[in-house]
Amino acid sequence: xxxxxxxxxxxxxxxxxxxxxxxxxQDAVAHLLPGADQFAARELHLSSADSKELHDAVGWEPPDxxxxxxxxxxxxxTTGALIFMRVDCQHGPLELAIGFGPEGTIRGVEVTxxxxxxxxxxxxxxxxxxxxxxxxxxxxQAPAGAAKVKPQIGAMPGYMAELIDKGVMHxxxxxRLFYR
Amino acid sequence: xxxxxxxxxxxxxxxxxxxxxxLGTSYLFGAWMVGLYAGFSATKVAETYxxxxxxxxxxxxxxDTTIVTERPxxxxxxxxxxHHVDMNLLVQDTHVHMPMYAVIAACxxxxxxxxxxxxxxxxxxxxxxxxxxxxDFAGMWLTKLVSPGFAIVTLAGGWAMALGYAIVAALAIYxxxxxxx
Numbered sequence: 001x002x003x004x005x006x007x008x009x010x011x012x013x014x015x016x017x018x019x020x021x022x023x024x025x026q027d028a029v030a031h032l033l034p035g036a037d038q039f040a041a042r043e044l045h046l047s048s049a050d051s052k053e054l055h056d057a058v059g060w061e062p063p064d065x066x067x068x069x070x071x072x073x074x075x076x077x078t079t080g081a082l083i084f085m086r087v088d089c090q091h092g093p094l095e096l097a098i099g100f101g102p103e104g105t106i107r108g109v110e111v112t113x114x115x116x117x118x119x120x121x122x123x124x125x126x127x128x129x130x131x132x133x134x135x136x137x138x139x140x141q142a143p144a145g146a147a148k149v150k151p152q153i154g155a156m157p158g159y160m161a162e163l164i165d166k167g168v169m170h171x172x173x174x175x176r177l178f179y180r
Numbered sequence: 181x182x183x184x185x186x187x188x189x190x191x192x193x194x195x196x197x198x199x200x201x202x203l204g205t206s207y208l209f210g211a212w213m214v215g216l217y218a219g220f221s222a223t224k225v226a227e228t229y230x231x232x233x234x235x236x237x238x239x240x241x242x243x244d245t246t247i248v249t250e251r252p253x254x255x256x257x258x259x260x261x262x263h264h265v266d267m268n269l270l271v272q273d274t275h276v277h278m279p280m281y282a283v284i285a286a287c288x289x290x291x292x293x294x295x296x297x298x299x300x301x302x303x304x305x306x307x308x309x310x311x312x313x314x315x316d317f318a319g320m321w322l323t324k325l326v327s328p329g330f331a332i333v334t335l336a337g338g339w340a341m342a343l344g345y346a347i348v349a350a351l352a353i354y355x356x357x358x359x360x361x
Contacts, residue, residue: 024259025258025259026255026256026258026259029255029258029259030255038252039252039253039254039255039258040250040251040252040253041250041251041252041253041257041258042248042249042250043248043249043250043251044246044247044248045242045243045246045247045248045249046242046246047242047243047244047245047246048242050246051242063266063267063268064264064266064267065242070253070258071250088268088269088272092272093269178246180248
């Protein structure tokens with residue numbers, strides 16, 4: 001009986017909390033692709049060699065081999081691109097929206113989803129100005145937002161900032177290597 | 181029979197009734213959630229757990245060279261998340277849900293032990309209760325790794341779960357509150 005109770009307690013403790021929307025995807029698109037009134041989904045089904053190249057670059061590759069960029073256009077002129085990126089950790093998934101300007105630098109980053117448990121940590125990191133440091137970042141530069149905000153925030157918000165850095169790094173590498 | 185639910189203390193019958201009611205409610209919401217995120221047809225389940233963004237049975241292997249496709253989308257389409265369970269999420273789901281399913285199957289099995297039914301029927305019900313989650317997750321993994329055709333195994337697991345619960349709940353409620361020889 002003790003084992004059963006212990007088992008049930010462990011199950012309850014390790015259960016990942018539900019996902020919450022921090023920013024609606026449509027709002028993220030409006031913020032990160034301003035002025036665009038036409039959109040296209042550019043799907044890249046990566047070859048093994050390209051997946052390996054991406055993995056060698058940043059230690060990550062899309063689990064199903066597909067990277068999707070959403071391209072924004074106005075009067076047939078590209079105004080930028082956006083990618084949704086998921087970052088997993090033991091507390092659950094985070095979803096980021098990373099927008100690129102037409103010149104290839106980062107226009108902005110939004111955290112669109114987190115879990116109930118992670119939400120206050122993420123919000124603390126965002127309030128400390130985490131995403132400000134990504135604006136204008138070239139696609140061959142490593143994001144360093146976490147290092148900037150860590151002195152002002154707690155340990156778990158700092159960990160969230162590291163995860164967001166990681167997601168931005170993955171998006172940057174995908175853009176640099178494959179966005180044409 | 182290890183114990184007899186029919187003649188058990190009122191508190192035990194009350195506990196079992198509330199447990200069954202709570203599990204039944206969570207099962208109803210579970211079915212609702214399945215309808216929202218995966219669907220009840222083999223095609224829908226295969227789309228959810230099979231290779232992402234690809235027609236079932238196609239492009240399970242990476243292409244020789246990277247293939248780029250582009251299609252117009254509306255703002256609304258970008259806002260809609262295509263719910264797809266990739267390998268990482270399936271690992272997480274299996275890790276989180278299998279222990280919970282085991283606890284639920286164990287609870288229902290303990291109730292089944294108190295039912296006035298033949299020994300062989302008890303064995304079958306317990307087997308069904310534990311087979312259901314195994315079928316459910318085996319189907320998801322086989323759909324992911326082998327073929328979208330295995331989505332039918334996940335459907336079978338879901339229906340087996342509902343059937344196991346329905347049998348135990350119906351017999352327990354009937355025997356505890358109506359049939360009292």
